[in-house]
Amino acid sequence: xxxxKIWGSLAAFADDQSQVExxxxxxxxxxxxxxxxxxxxxxxxDRGVSVSIDGxxxxxxxxxxxxxxxxxxxxxxLKGG
Amino acid sequence: MALDSKSDLxxxxxxxxxxxRPDGIDKxxxxxxxxxxxxxxxxxxxLILRSPHAHARIVSIDTxxxxxxxxxxxxxxxxxxxxxxxxxxxxxxxxxxxxxAKALYDGHAIAAVAASSTKIAREALKLIDVTYxxxxxxxxxxxxxxxxxxxxxxxxxDETVPAGMSPNVLSRYEFGHGDPEEGxxxxxxxxxxxxxxxxxxxxxxxxxxxxxxxxxxxQGDLWVCTQGHYMVRNTCAAILGIEQGQLRVxxxxxxxxxxxxxxxxxxxxxxxxxxxxxxxxxxxxxRSEVLRATGPTAxxxxxxxxxMTKDGKITAGFAEMRYQGGAYPGSPVEFGAMSAFAPxxxxxxxxxxxxxxxxxPKAAAYRAPGAPMAAFAVxxxxxxLARHFGLDPLEVRLKNAAxxxxxxxYGPTYPAIGLEATLRTAKDHPHWSAPxxxxxxxxVACGFWFNFGGDTCVTLNITPDGTVTVSEGNPDIGGSRxxxxxxxxxxxxxxxxxxxxxVADTGSLxxxxxxxxxxxxxxxxxxxxxxxxAAKREMCKRAAMIWGIDEEAVEWVDGAAQPAGPNxxxxxxxxxxxIAETASNTGGPIAGHHEAxxxxxxxxxxxxxxxxxxxxxxxxxxxxxxxxxxxxGKAIHPAYVEGQFQxxxxxxxxxxxxxxxxxxxxxxxxxxxFLDYRVPVASDLxxxxxxxxxxxxxxxxxxxxxxxxxxxxxxxxxxxxxxxAAAGVRMTDLPMSPPKLLAxxxxxx
Numbered sequence: 001x002x003x004x005k006i007w008g009s010l011a012a013f014a015d016d017q018s019q020v021e022x023x024x025x026x027x028x029x030x031x032x033x034x035x036x037x038x039x040x041x042x043x044x045x046d047r048g049v050s051v052s053i054d055g056x057x058x059x060x061x062x063x064x065x066x067x068x069x070x071x072x073x074x075x076x077x078l079k080g081g
Numbered sequence: 082m083a084l085d086s087k088s089d090l091x092x093x094x095x096x097x098x099x100x101x102r103p104d105g106i107d108k109x110x111x112x113x114x115x116x117x118x119x120x121x122x123x124x125x126x127x128l129i130l131r132s133p134h135a136h137a138r139i140v141s142i143d144t145x146x147x148x149x150x151x152x153x154x155x156x157x158x159x160x161x162x163x164x165x166x167x168x169x170x171x172x173x174x175x176x177x178x179x180x181x182a183k184a185l186y187d188g189h190a191i192a193a194v195a196a197s198s199t200k201i202a203r204e205a206l207k208l209i210d211v212t213y214x215x216x217x218x219x220x221x222x223x224x225x226x227x228x229x230x231x232x233x234x235x236x237x238x239d240e241t242v243p244a245g246m247s248p249n250v251l252s253r254y255e256f257g258h259g260d261p262e263e264g265x266x267x268x269x270x271x272x273x274x275x276x277x278x279x280x281x282x283x284x285x286x287x288x289x290x291x292x293x294x295x296x297x298x299x300q301g302d303l304w305v306c307t308q309g310h311y312m313v314r315n316t317c318a319a320i321l322g323i324e325q326g327q328l329r330v331x332x333x334x335x336x337x338x339x340x341x342x343x344x345x346x347x348x349x350x351x352x353x354x355x356x357x358x359x360x361x362x363x364x365x366x367x368r369s370e371v372l373r374a375t376g377p378t379a380x381x382x383x384x385x386x387x388x389m390t391k392d393g394k395i396t397a398g399f400a401e402m403r404y405q406g407g408a409y410p411g412s413p414v415e416f417g418a419m420s421a422f423a424p425x426x427x428x429x430x431x432x433x434x435x436x437x438x439x440x441x442p443k444a445a446a447y448r449a450p451g452a453p454m455a456a457f458a459v460x461x462x463x464x465x466l467a468r469h470f471g472l473d474p475l476e477v478r479l480k481n482a483a484x485x486x487x488x489x490x491y492g493p494t495y496p497a498i499g500l501e502a503t504l505r506t507a508k509d510h511p512h513w514s515a516p517x518x519x520x521x522x523x524x525v526a527c528g529f530w531f532n533f534g535g536d537t538c539v540t541l542n543i544t545p546d547g548t549v550t551v552s553e554g555n556p557d558i559g560g561s562r563x564x565x566x567x568x569x570x571x572x573x574x575x576x577x578x579x580x581x582x583x584v585a586d587t588g589s590l591x592x593x594x595x596x597x598x599x600x601x602x603x604x605x606x607x608x609x610x611x612x613x614x615a616a617k618r619e620m621c622k623r624a625a626m627i628w629g630i631d632e633e634a635v636e637w638v639d640g641a642a643q644p645a646g647p648n649x650x651x652x653x654x655x656x657x658x659x660i661a662e663t664a665s666n667t668g669g670p671i672a673g674h675h676e677a678x679x680x681x682x683x684x685x686x687x688x689x690x691x692x693x694x695x696x697x698x699x700x701x702x703x704x705x706x707x708x709x710x711x712x713x714g715k716a717i718h719p720a721y722v723e724g725q726f727q728x729x730x731x732x733x734x735x736x737x738x739x740x741x742x743x744x745x746x747x748x749x750x751x752x753x754x755f756l757d758y759r760v761p762v763a764s765d766l767x768x769x770x771x772x773x774x775x776x777x778x779x780x781x782x783x784x785x786x787x788x789x790x791x792x793x794x795x796x797x798x799x800x801x802x803x804x805x806a807a808a809g810v811r812m813t814d815l816p817m818s819p820p821k822l823l824a825x826x827x828x829x830x
Contacts, residue, residue: 005492007254007255007256007491007492008254008255008256008257008431008433009241009253009254009255009433010241012241013240040240043239043240044239044240044241047239050533052492052493054494054496055493055494055495055496056496056680056681056780057493057531057533057680057681057682058680058681059533059534059535059678059680060535060536060678060680061678061680064680071493071494073491073492073493074492075419075491075492075493076254076415076416076419078416078531078533078598079413079416079446079450079597079598080340080446080449080450080530080531080532080533080597080598080599080600080790081283081339081340081341081343081445081446081447081448081449081450081597081598081790
C-alpha cells in the first residue's frame with residue numbers, strides 16, 4: 001500500500017482525510033485506485049493532476065514505479081508560461 | 082559569475098561557453114521571418130470585429146451587407162463552428178476566439194471577415210450589424226464575488242466551491258500542513274494585511290499573427306507565431322473537427338511570448354476564413370487588439386497573516402488568495418497557493434485560493450503563472466516582520482529557508498535545492514553592503530517555481546560532410562537553438578559551429594509539449610543528448626564494421642571512434658566526418674533520435690535585491706541597482722541564462738511600478754496601447770546584474786534546471802520592499818505608480 005497525501009480542498013472528497021492508502025505499484029495504478037476508492041475525487045482527476053513521487057514531479061508517465069515507502073503527494077496539474 | 086558546486090558532472094568543453102547566437106544575424110538584419118512576415122499567392126486579409134461592450138447578450142448578427150461588398154471573400158461568425166460539448170477546456174478556447182451567446186469582455190471577437198485588401202476588410206467590418214443586449218458587468222476581483230454581482234456563467238463552479246457562493250467563483254484550492262492559528266499563538270508579532278496586484282500583459286514585442294491555408298481536400302497549413310505549434314495543431318483540429326495529421330503547422334520566429342502564446346486567439350478563425358474563401362488568409366493583430374483580447378495575467382487580492390518570533394523564526398503562515406482569470410475558468414490561483422510559502426520551512430502553513438471570473442479577457446499564462454503575486458504578498462509581510470524586529474531580512478530568510486529534507490508548503494519533501502545558496506551569495510555580494518542615500522531604500526525577496534518536462538522529440542542527423550543538424554519541435558524563445566547545438570556538440574565532441582539546430586514543423590517530428598514551464602533546455606536538452614548518444618552508438622558500429630572488430634570494442638572519444646582498449650586492435654581514431662563520408666557504404670545515412678516525456682525537472686529558487694530612490698515631490702520610483710541570484714542547475718549558455726534572469730526582473734519591475742489594466746466604469750479598457758500601458762524601457766532600468774549559481778539537477782545528464790520563469794517571481798516584492806523602505810510607508814497595492822505612491826507619501830504626512 002502507498003500512502004498518498006492529497007491537497008486540502010480534495011480532502012472533502014476523500015472522507016475528510018488528508019492522506020489515504022492506495023494499492024499501487026505505478027502512477028497509473030495510483031490514479032485508477034484513487035478514482036475507484038474515492039469516486040467524488042474523479043472530477044478533479046479528470047481535470048488533471050500532477051504527482052510528486054519522492055520529491056520529483058510527474059504529469060503523465062503512467063508507468064513511473066512507486067515503492068511502498070515512496071513519498072507520494074497529489075498536486076494541482078502543473079502548467080507554465 | 083558562475084559558482085560551480087562540486088558534482089559528478091563531466092568536464093565540459095562547449096557547455097558553459099558563450100558562442101554567438103545562431104539567429105543573431107537574421108534578427109539584427111531583419112531577415113528573420115516572424116508571424117506577420119509570411120505571405121502566400123492569392124492571400125486575403127482577415128480582420129476581426131470586436132465587442133464594444135464589457136458584457137452583452139448577442140441578439141443577432143447580420144453579415145449580409147458585408148458579404149455583398151466587392152472584395153469580401155468570407156465572413157465568419159460562431160455559427161460557422163461546430164458545437165463542442167464534451168470538452169470544456171477546448172470549448173472555452175473557441176468561445177474566446179469567437180463569441181457564442183454573449184460578449185464577455187471589451188474586445189471579445191464577434192465576427193471576422195476575409196477580403197482582398199485591408200481597406201475592404203475594414204469596410205466590411207463596419208457593415209456587420211450586431212444587435213446587443215447590454216448586461217451589467219464586473220471587472221474587479223473582490224466585487225465579482227459579492228452578493229448581487231453580475232454573473233458571467235451559471236453552473237461552471239466545480240465541486241470544490243461551497244454552496245451559496247457567487248457563481249463567479251469557479252474553484253477552490255487549499256494547501257498546507259499544521260495549524261496556522263496554533264502557530265500564530267507562538268509569535269511575538271503578527272502581520273496581517275491585504276495585498277492587491279493589477280493585471281499585466283506579457284508585453285511581447287510581436288503581436289499575434291498567422292497565415293492559414295485550408296484546401297478542399299481537407300488538408301491545411303498554418304504558419305504562426307506561437308510558443309507551441311503542436312498545441313496549435315491539436316487544438317485547431319479539435320475546434321474544426323479535422324484530423325491532426327491533416328493540419329501542418331509551422332512556427333515562425335517569435336518576438337516574445339512569456340506564456341501569452343501558449344493558447345489560441347486567431348488561428349481557428351483564420352483557418353475557418355481560409356476554408357470558406359478557398360484562399361490563404363493572413364491575420365495580424367494590432368497592439369490594441371493584443372491588449373484588449375489576448376491573455377494578460379490575473380489581477381489579485383490576497384489576505385496574508387504571518388507570525389514571527391523576535392529572533393526571526395516564522396511560527397505560521399496563512400494566505401487567502403482571490404485571482405480573477407478573466408471571463409473563463411483558469412486563473413493561475415492554484416500555483417499562487419502552492420508557491421506562496423514554498424521558499425520556507427514552516428511547521429504551520431495554509432493557503433486557500435479562489436478562481437474567479439470577471440468581464441475581462443481570458444487570462445493566459447505569464448512566466449511562473451500565479452507565483453509573482455503570491456510572492457509579493459508573502460515576501461512583503463516577511464519584510465515587514467523583519468523590519469519590525471530590526472532584523473536583517475536576509476538573515477530572517479536564511480533562518481527559515483527551505484532546504485533538502487524540508488516538507489514544502491505544497492506537500493512534497495525537497496531534494497537538494499539551491500535557495501540557501503542564493504541567500505548566502507546575496508549576503509556576501511557587494512550590493513548588500515553598498516551605502517544608500519537619502520530617499521533610497523533596499524529590498525530583497527525570494528521566489529520559487531516548479532519547472533516541468535513534457536513530451537519531446539529530437540532528431541539528430543549526421544550529414545555527409547560531417548556536420549550535424551538537430552531538429553527540435555519547440556519554438557526558440559530563450560535560445561534553445563544555441564543550447565541544443567551546444568549540448569549536441571558537447572556530446573559528439575565536435576565544435577559548436579558544426580551543429581545547426583532547426584525548429585521543425587508538426588509534420589516532421591512527433592508530439593512536442595509547448596515551450597513553457599521552463600522546460601526546453603531541460604527536456605529538449607535531455608532528448609538532444611540522448612539523440613546524440615544514439616548517433617554515437619551507430620557511428621561506433623560503422624567504425625567497427627570498417628575495422629572488422631566487434632562494435633562493443635569501439636568507444637567514442639573527442640569526436641571520433643577509437644578502439645576501446647589494446648585488445649580491440651590498433652586503429653587510428655576515425656572522426657565523425659570520416660564516418661559520415663562513408664555512411665552510404667556502411668549501411669546508409671546516420672541519425673540519432675529520441676522521443677520521451679522527460680519528467681523530474683528540478684524546482685528552482687531565486688533571491689533578488691533591489692535599490693530604489695523615491696522622489697518625494699512626484700512619487701516616481703527609480704530603480705538604482707538590481708541583482709538577481711538564481712540557481713540554474715547548470716548554465717548551458719550563461720549569456721542566455723543571464724538574459725532570462727534580467728528579462729524576468731525587468732518584467733517584474735514593470736509589474737511592480739507601472740503596468741496595469743485600467744478599466745473605466747463602463748468596463749472598457751482605457752489604456753490599450755503602449756503609450757498608456759507603460760512597460761519599462763531601457764532608460765528606466767540600470768544594468769541588471771545576474772549571478773548564476775549551479776546546483777546540478779540530478780534529473781538531467783548535465784544538471785540543467787529550467788531558468789525562464791523563477792526570475793519573475795521575486796521582483797514584485799523586492800521592488801515593493803525597497804520602495805516601502807525608501808518611502809517610509811508600506812506599499813501593498815501594485816503597481817506603485819507615481820500617483821499612488823505620492824498619495825501614500827501624503828497620507829503618511
